[in-house]
Amino acid sequence: MRPARTNRTQVRFGRVFSCARLIQSFGQATRPFYWDANILHKLKIYQTIYFKFQNDYFWTMISKENLEQFSYLFDETIIDDISNVAQLKTFKKNDIIIDIGQELTHIPLLTEGNIKVLREDNDGHELLLYVLETGDTCAMSLTCCMAKSVSKIRAIADEDASVIMIPISYMTKWFNSNESWRNFILQSYQVRFDEMLETIDTLAFMKMDERLFKYLSDQVKLSASTNLEITHQEIAEDLHTSRVVISRLLKQLEKENKIELGRNKISVLEF
Template identity: 55%
Template sequence: MHSELQEAYGFLFEKELLEEINKFGSLRTAKAGEKIIEIGDFVKGMPLLLKGAIKILREDSDGDELLLYFIERGDTCAMTLSCCLGETRSEIRAVAETDTSFIMVPISKMEEWTAKYKSWRNFVFESYHSRLSEMLEAIDTIAFLNMDERLMKYLRDKAKINRDENIYSTHQQIAYDMHTSRVVISRLLKKLELEKKISLQRNHIKVIDL
């Protein structure tokens, strides 16, 4: 675990903090599509991503999901941190976008490191800032972009997160993430294909206009 930790976070944290994370953190893995945190769970630790990507979702009163943002290697989820420190139930769902490995940091150490290590404090504050910016961007996208523009942004973001221009999500999965219907997504994908921004293949979508 230490070499992966060094590679992902060595440029952020001092040697002593890396050694403590390696000692007290627990290594976890999740397959693509696996739920890591469920809405309503008591969160007992904060994930530090070593490999892969996780998508963070909210759910409305009807059970429909809305994608808030992705987190990648070297990131953490500030909303998870908030739940940990406040000892409240999770208001988000975290799902592995790809096969993922991460270190779960226990609550007690998070508080201790905030007082002990400047690099940890900076990391936490920067994580809050980054996630807040991404949530504001998600709000702006919903409020100000047409649905086809929202869909194209979603496809570009997904391709960049996966580092692959080919997206293997079904039309229904995309509809869930975007809080709309499969029929709408299928119609808009056809429109984007006619505009030569994407190519619809038998089992995937190729993003041309990255």
């Protein structure tokens, strides 16, 4: 377990421990929870149970008023159907919305906030693939739902977020019967595909300092603010590099008068 990822690790472990206590309180735990050589395996088991418990119990019903912002995407039929079958879920910043290896039962539709979609290697290092904004859905999760496979990505709330969760059983049904939903799904695939190509181009053809400045510029556009509350470690995780490298390059950008550094804050002067 890597100590550098304190925030996300605390969030994930907090969920796991809460789940463990809940299970024990219902008398369903077969043994106490101890720290030992099999800790990671046990955490994964409890995490899986937590997500199942979370999916079954922590939901808020959604009204048609919550869907008005999607009237330009969907026709009235789909708006009515979503309000009847979908549920609204809220997440705090750094909450894990979808995790690697998680069985997907719902399609996410973002109504507020931003969500980072990341890939993780065997050593636990993450790479930012793309960022979802209001009105977006995750094409990677759509693919997993259609293939009935577990998630290959991790989706984390980049800020407080609200997500409409649509049961996957309706995805294919609406795709075959409703043009507005079909267009939305196909367009989502195209947009995410273009963003994936951009990520590949960035990795293949841009130097790290160029990648860093592009990342900061993209964050400005996403947050609609030139003042970014972000740590060097968080940037390093998103760009799949070390904090030392990011700190050195940020100092270089500051000398070039492109940014101004503060404590856990970066002001972008040029983008």
